[in-house]
Structures are given as C-alpha cells and as structure tokens.
Amino acid sequence: MVFEGGLAAGRSYWAGVQAALAGAAPTVVYDRSGLGRSPAAPAGASRRLAALAEDLGALLDHLDRVGPGGPYLLVGHSWGGPLVRLAAAAQPARVAGLVLVDPSDESCELLFQPSMRRVEQIGQLATVALARLGLLGRAYRSLTASLPPDAAADMRAEGFTVAMTRTRGRELEDAAGDLRALVEKPPGLAGLPVTVVSAGRVSPGMPASARERATASHAYRARQSPHGRYVVLPEADHMVLTTSPAELAEEIRRMLRPDAD
Structure with a gap:
C-alpha cells in the first residue's frame, strides 16, 4: 500500500491509518519534494500534478527494484486523489x-x-504569513493532537515551515489547469477497482454547499469504475485520515479482501 498526501502534505498525516493497518500489507508513506525530509525540487522544475504523478511512478519503480514489488494499492487524499489516478493510468498493470x-x-x-x-x-497568503510568524502549527493543533506522538512531533518540526509554504505555492501553480487537463484527457484505469471515500461532515473552509458538491463528484467518480465502490464516513471531515483513521483503514482493508462483500 502506497499513500499519497494532499496539497503540501507530508508523510506524517498518515500515521494513524498506518497503525490501524498493521499486519494487513506493507505500507509506504513518503514526503514529496520540498516537504518533510525531502529536499526541494530544483528551481524551475514543475510541481504541477503531472510531475507529481511522475515522481510517484519513480517511487514505484524504486519499490520494484528494492522490495517484493507490486501490485500496489494506491491511496490518495484530496489533491493526492487525481495524483494517484494519473500514476495508475501510466502503468495500470x-x-x-x-x-x-x-x-x-x-x-x-x-x-x-x-x-x-x-x-x-x-x-x-495566510499560510505564508503564519509560517513566518511561527504560528502555523497552532492553527493545526487539533490535527497534530490526533496523531501518534512520534508522528505529531515530526509534523510540528517539519510540516509548518516557510519552506513548506514555498512548495505549497508551487503545487498550487495552476490547479484549475491541472484539473482541466484531466477533463480533456481522462486517466484510463483499465477497469481497476476504485473505492471513493467521502467525509460526512463539513470542514473549515468547506461549508455545507461546497461539501454537497464535493460529495456528488465523489459518487460520480465511483460510478466511472466497473468495480467502483462509494462510501461516506459520517464522523469524518475533509481530513478523513485524522478524524476517522480506523474507519478509513477498514475501507482500505476491504479493498484487500475483494470477496468480503
């Protein structure tokens, strides 16, 4: 299982889900370039969605060389969702x-x-300002409090830096253009099983009207797969992986047990 974070999100966000999946299958989390313990990409190198998907593909190439190899179950949160779709479409086998x-x-x-x-x-702008003042971590106290202690300490040290905000800006360079490219050339997933998990609660910055439209898009995405499954976790907000880690882990386990239903 390989986990891909959302916008400018490093490996530590997944710690609770990883713990809940202990023994199910090997799990891999990582920091994209410019996040956590990974150095920033060279100046001028694209950090748009297609480039991030290529980086994930390179990680899978590495796992093929040094580990038991695939097949891989790809789990992507938020911006990581279209990212893993692109990476899967590149080599669905x-x-x-x-x-x-x-x-x-x-x-x-x-x-x-x-x-x-x-x-x-x-x-x-707000993220950059808070990071420069050393206050960004305080805005995410509830998030770090939900993580295991070691992951919370890593996130406090690495996740709220000015360097992270630079990476965030690069990943946001043209989000609409990246999504428009998916409309124009949908990633072909060759009939792969797809589970789409929606949050059941609103979140800061995602009021009820936005939540409703996001949820509708998730149900639509699940219907596009001949083996699609759509799930709503009622107690989760957008940060599903920290607000409902055990429930999310169970949905991931279900993907490992295709005959469970």
Missing part, C-alpha cells in the same frame, strides 16, 4: 486498485470557479 479519500475531482464544477482561485490565493 502494476496497480491492484485505488482508494480515493475525499479527493479533488475534475467533475466538481466548483473547483473551476473564480471564487476558488481567490480562496486558494488568500489561503496561500
């Missing part, structure tokens, strides 16, 4: 299935509206 966790999805028209660009810009 080595992928066992996908779990998309409250994913960003190009079928959600809200993501293309000018208001979303303003939200992204304001969010980036």
Whole structure:
C-alpha cells in the first residue's frame, strides 16, 4: 500500500491509518519534494500534478527494484486523489486498485470557479504569513493532537515551515489547469477497482454547499469504475485520515479482501 498526501502534505498525516493497518500489507508513506525530509525540487522544475504523478511512478519503480514489488494499492487524499489516478493510468498493470479519500475531482464544477482561485490565493497568503510568524502549527493543533506522538512531533518540526509554504505555492501553480487537463484527457484505469471515500461532515473552509458538491463528484467518480465502490464516513471531515483513521483503514482493508462483500 502506497499513500499519497494532499496539497503540501507530508508523510506524517498518515500515521494513524498506518497503525490501524498493521499486519494487513506493507505500507509506504513518503514526503514529496520540498516537504518533510525531502529536499526541494530544483528551481524551475514543475510541481504541477503531472510531475507529481511522475515522481510517484519513480517511487514505484524504486519499490520494484528494492522490495517484493507490486501490485500496489494506491491511496490518495484530496489533491493526492487525481495524483494517484494519473500514476495508475501510466502503468495500470502494476496497480491492484485505488482508494480515493475525499479527493479533488475534475467533475466538481466548483473547483473551476473564480471564487476558488481567490480562496486558494488568500489561503496561500495566510499560510505564508503564519509560517513566518511561527504560528502555523497552532492553527493545526487539533490535527497534530490526533496523531501518534512520534508522528505529531515530526509534523510540528517539519510540516509548518516557510519552506513548506514555498512548495505549497508551487503545487498550487495552476490547479484549475491541472484539473482541466484531466477533463480533456481522462486517466484510463483499465477497469481497476476504485473505492471513493467521502467525509460526512463539513470542514473549515468547506461549508455545507461546497461539501454537497464535493460529495456528488465523489459518487460520480465511483460510478466511472466497473468495480467502483462509494462510501461516506459520517464522523469524518475533509481530513478523513485524522478524524476517522480506523474507519478509513477498514475501507482500505476491504479493498484487500475483494470477496468480503
């Protein structure tokens, strides 16, 4: 199982889910370039969605060389959802299935509206300002409190830095363009099993109206797979992996047991 985080999200977010999956299968989390313990990509190197998917493909190549190899179950949260779809489409034969966790999805028209660009810009400015003041971690106290102690300590040390905000800005360079590219050329998943998990509760920055449209896009995405499954976790907000880690882990385990239903 290989886990892919959302926008500018490093490995530590997944710690609770990893712990809940102990013994199910080997699990791999990692930091994308410029996050956590990974150095930033060279200046001028793209950090747009297609480039991030290529990096994930390179990680799978590495696992093929040094480990038992695939097939791989790819789990992507938020911006990691379209990312793992692109990586799977590049080499579907080595992928066992996908779990998309409250994913960003190009079928959600809200993501293309000018208001979303303003939200992204304001969010980036606020994130940079809080990081420079050393206050960004305080805004995410409830998130770090939900993690195992070692992962929480790593996140406090690595997850709220000015360097992270630079990476965040690079990953946000043209989110609408990245999603539009998926509309124009949908990733072909060759009939792979896909589970799409939606949050059941609203989140800061995601009011009820936005939650409704995001949820509709998730149900649509599940219907596009001949082996699609759609699940709502009622107690989860957008950070499903920290608000409902055990329930999310069970849905991932279900993907490992295709005959469970």
